Amino acid sequence: MNRVVAHLLTRLYPRDWRERYGEEFEALLQNGHGDLRTSANVIWSALGEHIFPTRGGNMDQHINSFGAIIKRPSAFLPLAMSLTALTLVLGHVAMFGAVREADEGTTAHLWQLLMAGQMPVLAFFAIKWLPRAPRQTLYVLALQTGAVLASMAPVFLLNL
Amino acid sequence: MRSTRNVAGTENDAGTGHYSDPPLLVLASLASGPKHGHAMIEDIAGLCGTRLGPGTLYGAIARLEQLGWIEPLPPEERRRPYRITAQGLHVLRAKLKTLELFTRAGLGRLEAL
Numbered sequence: 710m711n712r713v714v715a716h717l718l719t720r721l722y723p724r725d726w727r728e729r730y731g732e733e734f735e736a737l738l739q740n741g742h743g744d745l746r747t748s749a750n751v752i753w754s755a756l757g758e759h760i761f762p763t764r765g766g767n768m769d770q771h772i773n774s775f776g777a778i779i780k781r782p783s784a785f786l787p788l789a790m791s792l793t794a795l796t797l798v799l800g801h802v803a804m805f806g807a808v809r810e811a812d813e814g815t816t817a818h819l820w821q822l823l824m825a826g827q828m829p830v831l832a833f834f835a836i837k838w839l840p841r842a843p844r845q846t847l848y849v850l851a852l853q854t855g856a857v858l859a860s861m862a863p864v865f866l867l868n869l
Numbered sequence: 870m871r872s873t874r875n876v877a878g879t880e881n882d883a884g885t886g887h888y889s890d891p892p893l894l895v896l897a898s899l900a901s902g903p904k905h906g907h908a909m910i911e912d913i914a915g916l917c918g919t920r921l922g923p924g925t926l927y928g929a930i931a932r933l934e935q936l937g938w939i940e941p942l943p944p945e946e947r948r949r950p951y952r953i954t955a956q957g958l959h960v961l962r963a964k965l966k967t968l969e970l971f972t973r974a975g976l977g978r979l980e981a982l
Contacts (some may be wrong), residue, residue, distance in 0.1 A: 730927055736947035737906040737923050747922055754924025763931035 710743030718748060721755035723762055775845040783834035784849050787827040791856035794823040798863045807867040817869075824860065888917045891929035896938060896953060896961040903942055903952035906930070933957065 715738035719731050727734075741747060760776045778784055801816040831853060838846040863869070888894070898904060898912045906926055914920045921929075930951060933939040938957030942950045953961070 726931070730931065732947055733906065733944065733949040734923065734927055737927075740907050741910070741923060750922025751924040754922070754928050757928065763928075763935060 710738045710741055710747070712739055714743060714748070715739045718751045718755070721752060722758050726758050726762065774842075775848055778838060778842060778845050779849055779852075781834070781838075783830050783837065784853075787831050787834070787853045788856050790823045790827040790830075791853070791860045794820045795856075795860035795863070797823070798860065798869070802863065802867065802869075807869065809868055820860075820864070824857070827857075887919045889919055891921055891925050892933055892938075893961070893964055894919060894921065895926070895929045895933060896957055897965075899939055899951060899953040900958065900961060903950040905945070905948040905950045907948070909951075 715735050718738060719727060719735045722731070722734075738747075738751070762774055762776060797816050797820055801814075831850075834853075835846065835850060838849070894913045894917070895909060897916060898909045901912070904912060906923065910921055910923075910926060930939065934941065934951070936956075937954060938960055939951045939953050942952055
């Protein structure tokens with residue numbers, strides 16, 4: 710494999726992992742085939758290493774890693790609530806069509822509860838984790854924001 | 870052990886019959902002596918036709934090292950060989966025995982068909 714490509718692929722891994730295995734891994738890549746399948750395998754494994762890091766031979770997940778933080782209830786609950794709200798809206802649209810109703814139904818109330826209910830959880834998560842692990846927390850917050858926007862999008866786009 | 874799905878390829882074109890449990894394959898490869906990454910890939914390909922991708926291989930190596938089932942040796946230039954530990958040998962033996970029992974039972978059932 711091309712030396713530059715091998716280096717770039719190795720750079721996809723977390724720093725701790727690279728410090729332990731980076732050099733030998735890069736040497737292995739340079740020694741092997743540089744085909745698409747190999748690159749895909751490395752990209753996929755590097756992604757896995759970010760989510761479930763071995764951290765250079767230390768399998769105990771660091772308490773402030775992205776993988777550890779996303780497993781916290783205050784991190785995944787808002788995501789789950791947004792996705793549930795999105796499912797509710799899409800289910801409602803699929804069953805009854807994108808019709809604006811004068812009287813808000815059960816689905817609308819549930820959607821509002823889910824969206825409003827996650828705000829204190831989101832705030833708690835940000836207050837607790839931003840000072841401890843700013844970068845990882847921002848990634849999680851970006852995910853949560855994306856989920857919120859995704860569940861709000863059909864409501865505003867379809868004018869429900 | 871880690872998921873065994875990330876196998877880059879196999880020499881078996883039909884995709885059937887290939888075995889893909891990277892940690893076990895690494896342990897089995899190191900049972901015949903210390904090896905570095907590239908030697909392990911070639912050895913495993915010769916052993917069962919499964920060609921591990923480099924990412925998969927090092928995912929298995931990192932976890933096996935953490936478990937204390939393999940250990941690194943001093944690097945040779947940029948390559949680092951690994952060897953299986955006594956604990957790793959014990960685990961490998963136990964796993965292969967289970968597989969043997971499973972294989973025997975499975976083949977027995979096929980013969981009965």
